[in-house]
Amino acid sequence: VKKCALTGRWVNDLGSNMTIKILNSNGDFSGIYNTSVSATTQKIIPSPLLGSQNLPNQQNQSTFGFTVHWSFTNSITVFTGQCFVDNDGKEVLRTMWLLRSRVESISSDWKATRVGTNVFTRL
Ligand SMILES: CC(=O)N1C(=O)N[C@@H]2[C@H](CCCCC(=O)O)SC[C@@H]21
Secondary structure (H helix, E strand, C coil), X not given: CCCCCCCEEXXXXXXXXXXXXXXXXXXXXXXEEECCCCCCCCCCCCEEEEEEECCCCHHXXXXXXXXXXXXXXXXXXXXXXXXXXXXCCXXXXXXXXXXXXXXXXXXXXXXXXXXXXXXXXXX
């Protein structure tokens, strides 16, 4: 199997996990994200994701991005990152994300976006 194809199951250091399904011929994919944490009090449920991975150099640690459309609250997270194969041959996703939460009014827009980094490894 090619190293660093995103297809499959990944887990991050927060304990969140995701399943990336079919990666089509131009690198687009869909999947499911199970977050272990939330900024809201709503009950967490698995949420769909859509994304793309740069294919031409897929076997050479390519870049990707995806959007999680949270099913349980009015927010969206976009992730972007790169898949690396470390010295032990383990695949690791180094990502950054933006979480945009819905706020009541434009005067609260300033506090509506959170940013972070995160690392995923194969489950
Ligand atoms: C990978 C990582 O850092 N994160 C993760 O696995 N879960 C949290 C956030 C979950 C947001 C849920 C919806 C909401 O609370 O508005 S997305 C970034 C962060």
